[in-house]
Amino acid sequence: MEYRHMENERGCYCGLWQTNPATLTEQGVPPGFCGICERCGQPGHTRHFPGPVPVTGSWCDRCYGIVAWQGRALRLAIPAAVLIIAVIYLLLR
Ligand SMILES: [Zn+2]
Numbered sequence: 001m002e003y004r005h006m007e008n009e010r011g012c013y014c015g016l017w018q019t020n021p022a023t024l025t026e027q028g029v030p031p032g033f034c035g036i037c038e039r040c041g042q043p044g045h046t047r048h049f050p051g052p053v054p055v056t057g058s059w060c061d062r063c064y065g066i067v068a069w070q071g072r073a074l075r076l077a078i079p080a081a082v083l084i085i086a087v088i089y090l091l092l093r
């Protein structure tokens with residue numbers, strides 16, 4: 001038994017192993033995990049996307065780091081794009 005999963009610091013759905021393990025075994029998820037990674041197909045954890053969009057998905061720890069980085073980049077890209085459009089608008093006036 002791994003206690004770090006019991007504490008659920010990831011904010012993932014590993015609690016399903018206590019409440020509804022059939023949901024996980026039907027999906028072929030091995031014990032200690034609660035999802036299959038969308039990027040690489042390895043066992044991972046189902047959790048909220050760490051970016052500006054309200055999406056829940058499954059990622060292994062390695063891919064979650066990549067997705068989190070992309071989420072941060074996306075959050076910075078939106079104000080940057082607005083700024084660029086504003087500058088272009090001012091220049092063309
Ligand atoms: Zn989990």
Ligand SMILES: [Zn+2]
Pocket residue numbers: 037038039040041042044059060061062063064
């Ligand atoms: Zn992965």
